[in-house]
Amino acid sequence: MRHEYDQRDSYDEEEDGGLDLVDLVFAILRRWQIIILIAIPVVIAGAFYASTRPTLYRADVTMMITNPNAAATIGATDIYVNEKLTLTYTQLVKSKDIMARVISKYDLADSPGGLASRVHVSSVEGTAFMKLSYTSGEANLTAPVINEIANEFIYKIAEVVKLRNITILERAPGAYQLPKKRGTIVVAAIILGLALGCGVAGIIELIHKKLRKSSDIEKVLGVKMLGMIPEIDTSKKAKEGEENNE
Incomplete structure (x- = not known):
C-alpha cells in the first residue's frame, strides 16, 4: 500500500540547522545504553564521595x-x-x-x-x-x-x-x-551523569551520517519525495501463507 507523504517531514533549509527537540528525544531513546553507561560511574563516584565525606x-x-x-x-x-x-x-x-x-x-x-x-x-x-x-x-x-x-x-x-x-x-x-549534604551530592551526581550522557548522545547523533528521515533523503538528493513504502515483514507473511495452505 502506498503511504501518503507527510508534509511535516519536508525539508526546510532555513529551519533544519541540526537536531531539533524531537530529534533529541529520539536520540536519547536510541542511545539510552550510552547514557546509562556514562551516568553510572558519575553517580557511583558521587555516592562514594558523599559517604566518605569527613565530618567538619x-x-x-x-x-x-x-x-x-x-x-x-x-x-x-x-x-x-x-x-x-x-x-x-x-x-x-x-x-x-x-x-x-x-x-x-x-x-x-x-x-x-x-x-x-x-x-x-x-x-x-x-x-x-x-x-x-x-x-x-x-x-x-x-x-x-x-x-x-x-x-x-x-x-x-x-x-x-x-x-x-x-x-x-x-x-x-x-x-x-556542618551538614554533610549527602542527599544533595547524590542528586547532583545523578543530574550531572544524565546531562553528560545526553550530551554525548547528542554529539554522536550530530556526527552520525545514517539517513533516518525523509527530509534527510530530500536534502541529499535535492528532490521532493512523492511517497513512502511501508516496511513489510516478509517472514511473518510467509508464515501466515504456510498456515493458510495447511
Whole structure:
C-alpha cells in the first residue's frame, strides 16, 4: 500500500540547522545504553564521595572595630571609616605571623597557609562588625583555635596600628557540626551523569551520517519525495501463507 507523504517531514533549509527537540528525544531513546553507561560511574563516584565525606566543625567569633577618637554617638563617617578598617583587617587576620603563633601554641600539624585557608573573615555591610570563622575536622580544637586567632589578631593590631580599637563581642563557645549534604551530592551526581550522557548522545547523533528521515533523503538528493513504502515483514507473511495452505 502506498503511504501518503507527510508534509511535516519536508525539508526546510532555513529551519533544519541540526537536531531539533524531537530529534533529541529520539536520540536519547536510541542511545539510552550510552547514557546509562556514562551516568553510572558519575553517580557511583558521587555516592562514594558523599559517604566518605569527613565530618567538619565550625566555630565563630564576633568582633567590633571602634574608632577611639570618635564621639559618643556614631555617625555615617564613623561607619565608613570602620568599614575601610574592616577591609584592611581582613587581610591582616590571615597573616603568616598570626597563623604561625596559633600553630605553635596548639601544636597543629598544619602550615600557616593551610590554616589561613580554613579561616573565613566576613563583615556586615553598614556596620563595624567582623566575624571570624574556622572550619576543622577536630571538634575539640575548633573553638579554641579561632578564639586564639582572635586574641593574636588584637595583639597584632596593637603592635602594627598602635591602637586598641578592636574588641571581641562574642567568643566561640564551642564548635558546631556542618551538614554533610549527602542527599544533595547524590542528586547532583545523578543530574550531572544524565546531562553528560545526553550530551554525548547528542554529539554522536550530530556526527552520525545514517539517513533516518525523509527530509534527510530530500536534502541529499535535492528532490521532493512523492511517497513512502511501508516496511513489510516478509517472514511473518510467509508464515501466515504456510498456515493458510495447511
